[in-house]
Structures are given as C-alpha cells and as structure tokens.
Amino acid sequence: MNAESQESSAAASTDLVVKNGRAMPGLVLCPRGLIVLGILTLSCVHVNSEILSNEVPEVHFASLGSTVKLTCRGSHQGISEVIEGLIVSFGRSAVVWTHNGSVVRTRQNHPSDVLLILTNTTRSMEGNYSCYEERRRDLLQSIILHLGYPPEYLSVSCKVPSHSKILCTWTQRVKTHLPTKYISSYRVDNEETEPCEQEIQDVNECTISDLKFWASKHLVNITEVNPLGSKSTITNVDVHKNLKPDAPEELICDQVNGEPTQLFVHWKPPSSWPSDTHVPFPLKFELQYRPVGSKFWSKMETEDTSIVIMDALIGHLHHIRVRAQDAFINYSQWSEWSEVVQAQPWTDPSMLAEATTDTLFVSIFPSTFPVKATEKSPDPSFDENGSQVLIILGLLAAVMVVVVFSITVLLWANNNRPSALQDSKLAWSPNYVLRIDVVNCFDLPLRL
Structure with missing residues (x-):
C-alpha cells in the first residue's frame, strides 16, 4: 500500500514537472540544480538589498581649496554572474564616477578607480558624485559633496534700548557656504552662563530680557557651528555706555x-x-x-x-x-x-x-538767520571766505614789512661805508697811533 502510494505521488510530481516546467526540465532528476537555484536566489536578494541601501546618498563636507578623497564603498564585493547554472565571481571590478550625471575623467592612479581624488577644490566641484560598476553600470554608491569654510569670528553688535533689555545681532565676516547654526549665551561676572534667547532661528539676533543693570559688564558669547567646526565670539557689553533709547x-x-x-x-x-x-x-x-x-x-x-x-x-x-x-x-x-x-x-x-x-x-x-536760536551751527562757506581774506591780508603785510626793512638796511649800509673804511685804515697804521699818543702826552700839561 505504501509503495503504491509513493509510486503514484512520484508519477504525479513527474507529470507536474512535465506540464509546468519546460524551462527547468532537470530539476527533479538533478538535485544540484535546486541547490544552485537556492544560492542564486539568496545572492540576488543580498545584491538587491545592497543596491537599495546605496541609493541613499551619503553627504560629505570639505573645505574649499583642500584635497577631497571619495571612496566607492559598494565595490568591495566584486561582481557575480550565473553561467550555465553556476555562480561565477570575477572579484573586484573597475568603477566609473559621474559628477551631476557627467562622467568624471580620472587619472589612472588606482587600479580600480575606487578612490576618487579631487585636488584644489572649488565651488564648481560641489554636487552629486555616483560610482557605477564599469561593465554592467550598476549603481554602487552616491555621495553629495558640499564645500565651504570652517567658522571664523563674527561681527557682533549689541545695543541696549532700555534698562531691562539687550539686543545683539551678528553677521559672518567670512561666508562659509555651509549650513550653520548659532548658540548664543551670556554671563555676568562669575555667575552661571545663561542663554541669550533666539526668538527666530533664521534671524541672527538674540535678546537678553533679564538684564542685571547693577552689573555694567555683560559677556555675550555667540558660537557659530557648521560641519567643519565651531568658533566662539565673545563681546563685552557695557550696559551704561551702550544705553541708547529708541527714537521717540x-x-x-x-x-x-x-x-x-x-x-x-x-x-x-x-x-x-x-x-x-x-x-x-x-x-x-x-x-x-x-x-x-x-x-x-x-x-x-x-x-x-x-x-x-x-x-x-x-x-x-x-x-x-x-x-x-x-x-x-x-x-x-x-x-x-x-x-x-x-x-x-x-x-x-x-x-x-x-x-x-x-x-x-x-x-x-x-x-537770513533765525529770529531766535539757542544753538547755531556755523556757516562753513562764511568761515572759508573769511579765512582766505585774513590770509591774503597777512601775506601782504608781511611782504610790505620785508620790503621796508630791506630798503632801510641798504640805505644805512650805503651811508656808513666810507667811514668804516677810514677807520679800518687808521686801525692798521701804527705810526699814526703812536703820534697821536705822543702829541696827546705833550699837550696835556700845556692845557693844564
């Protein structure tokens, strides 16, 4: 009874294969075909799941002007194909890189071009980089590259519109071209740090509402954060000197x-x-x-x-x-x-x-002038004209004084020149001097 049932079930299964299995005529007769089919199914599921996971782009940030290395991580498992019912692995294969859909011409500095090296990066090199298997054009990985600069010191300005409020605003000194967020806080003397409230995240300003007016110095800290790092800018706000009401x-x-x-x-x-x-x-x-x-x-x-x-x-x-x-x-x-x-x-x-x-x-x-003015601003045109007139008069007076003085000196020199020459000759004549002395000596008693 059992033998007959087994034979009938085997015949039924054989009929099923004959009717529905034209593409696989030897599955029952060749058990190895079932094994190959199972392995192929599992490998296809694994490859498909890997491709789907790699379809999610990886975001990469780097500094402008630097050297960037992009790695095609999906190429390490090689390529497998089914030939005559057997899985054949070809090992690691070369890849092709594209930038925003255009093929990237790479140098032959790597055997399989798995590593893409970008030197002296510029803004034009930003975008979507994708690597494909060279033979079958299967997508292996997609990378979105963003280029910019790390944070630098900010330009911070704080005003005190009242005794209970400080309003600080800031701008970037260096545009980073990268997504940025700001952390704002303040501290008074040695007290704990408290947040400077940012009511709107997209607006670069914060408000200190609980102002301690008895403490004139407030340290305001604005920290800029982006994927390449962070930088803090500390501003010392003198509440009393910076107190500036809004306009009436x-x-x-x-x-x-x-x-x-x-x-x-x-x-x-x-x-x-x-x-x-x-x-x-x-x-x-x-x-x-x-x-x-x-x-x-x-x-x-x-x-x-x-x-x-x-x-x-x-x-x-x-x-x-x-x-x-x-x-x-x-x-x-x-x-x-x-x-x-x-x-x-x-x-x-x-x-x-x-x-x-x-x-x-x-x-x-x-x-004309106002009828009554408590405070007047001087007319610059009047000052300039008056100054010019005074300068001209002063120059003319100086020239006249110089001319008169020169004429006086010349006349005096001309009148006194002969006597001066005579005196000089007498001074150099010893006989004349001696004779005068003798005459004077003899004349003195007679005169007495």
Whole structure:
C-alpha cells in the first residue's frame, strides 16, 4: 500500500514537472540544480538589498581649496554572474564616477578607480558624485559633496534700548557656504552662563530680557557651528555706555490758535522704554526746529513729552524733530532722531493777501538767520571766505614789512661805508697811533 502510494505521488510530481516546467526540465532528476537555484536566489536578494541601501546618498563636507578623497564603498564585493547554472565571481571590478550625471575623467592612479581624488577644490566641484560598476553600470554608491569654510569670528553688535533689555545681532565676516547654526549665551561676572534667547532661528539676533543693570559688564558669547567646526565670539557689553533709547514715536506739531509765532509739539516715548511711572529711569528729550530753507537749528530740552515753540517764524513752514536720552546717565547715548515733521504757525486771515511779499521773502530766505536760536551751527562757506581774506591780508603785510626793512638796511649800509673804511685804515697804521699818543702826552700839561 505504501509503495503504491509513493509510486503514484512520484508519477504525479513527474507529470507536474512535465506540464509546468519546460524551462527547468532537470530539476527533479538533478538535485544540484535546486541547490544552485537556492544560492542564486539568496545572492540576488543580498545584491538587491545592497543596491537599495546605496541609493541613499551619503553627504560629505570639505573645505574649499583642500584635497577631497571619495571612496566607492559598494565595490568591495566584486561582481557575480550565473553561467550555465553556476555562480561565477570575477572579484573586484573597475568603477566609473559621474559628477551631476557627467562622467568624471580620472587619472589612472588606482587600479580600480575606487578612490576618487579631487585636488584644489572649488565651488564648481560641489554636487552629486555616483560610482557605477564599469561593465554592467550598476549603481554602487552616491555621495553629495558640499564645500565651504570652517567658522571664523563674527561681527557682533549689541545695543541696549532700555534698562531691562539687550539686543545683539551678528553677521559672518567670512561666508562659509555651509549650513550653520548659532548658540548664543551670556554671563555676568562669575555667575552661571545663561542663554541669550533666539526668538527666530533664521534671524541672527538674540535678546537678553533679564538684564542685571547693577552689573555694567555683560559677556555675550555667540558660537557659530557648521560641519567643519565651531568658533566662539565673545563681546563685552557695557550696559551704561551702550544705553541708547529708541527714537521717540508719533511726533505731532499743531498750530496754536491766535499765536502766529507758536507751535505746540508733542510725542510719545519709545515703546521699548518702560512706561511704568514708578520706574526710576526717566527720559529727557531734545527738540530741534528750523524754518524750511534755513541752515540753522534751534533747540529746546525737556523731560516732558510736549513743548511749545515760542519763536517760530511768522507765516513760514518749519521742520521739527526730537530725540531721547536717559535723564540720569549723562554719558549714555542719544537716540536716533525721529522722523522730521513739517508745520506752519497760525496765520491771520487778513495776512493772506500778502502772499506775494511772502513768496519774495522765501526766495531770499537762505541768506537770513533765525529770529531766535539757542544753538547755531556755523556757516562753513562764511568761515572759508573769511579765512582766505585774513590770509591774503597777512601775506601782504608781511611782504610790505620785508620790503621796508630791506630798503632801510641798504640805505644805512650805503651811508656808513666810507667811514668804516677810514677807520679800518687808521686801525692798521701804527705810526699814526703812536703820534697821536705822543702829541696827546705833550699837550696835556700845556692845557693844564
């Protein structure tokens, strides 16, 4: 019974092979074929999995101008083929490199070109490098190359817009051309390091909100990090000297009804300055104004946020601006000027008929001076002209003095020349001198 069943099952299997196995007629009769088939299947699975893994590009970073070596790591297993049912290995084979799809012409400095050497690298050498098996063009590995520079010291600038805030910004001195991130922190004296908050990662700025104003020195550390390394830039921020409020806001100038020489000016403190009235850090303001066309600014100072200009020029348009400074720290910095606004004092309707006269006055106005100015800037053209006139007069006076002195010396020399020659002859005549002495000796008693 068992023998018959075995024979029937064998016949059935033989029929199955005959019906469905034209491509493999000898599998049952040749057990070695099954072994070869199994090995081939396993090797195909391994090769396919390796190719799929190598299809994920490897990212490589290097410095510009350096020598870069790229290795085709997928070529170490060689190439295997099935010939007449047997797996034949050819060992390591040569590879072909491509750069962004174009074949790279390499030097024959390596037997199989597995190692690609790039010298004196430039930005044009960046991109996708792929290595293929030379015969079958199978992708072995893909490498994305990025070239740039390691971090250098940054250009850091910090400002103190109020007593409770430091805002630091920075820029690269050397563009690295590589993905970069920044780590910002600060330290006060010997205390622990605290982070300088970066609200937006893509913007190179950080804010210190918990400012310790009693400590004037704050060390701000900005560290630049990229794939080639890191570099820290430390900046010493003097809070008191760098205290610089933002410019005042919403500057408005209004007419004063019935007052042709007055302007009412008001504004708001900068929004970044603490608005709490209990904060013991008030601001003082400097307001400047001038008629349009004038070169001279008049100024007024106040700790209020409004002021009345009392000496505006009647019927003329004025420019007005204002800036702020800490009222207690005199060596702190003035803010930038606010935007300049224009305003004209109130005009009596009865004076509108004199528009022609006003127009003529405006045309000659640049040569005039303000009616009243607390502080005036000198006119450089006037100084230059006055200096030139003084220099010319001084030169003429000097020339005249030299000429008169020369003439006087010549006349004196001409008048005194004969007597001088005679004296010189007498001085060199011994007989004459002796005779004079004798005569004088004999004459003395007689005269007595």
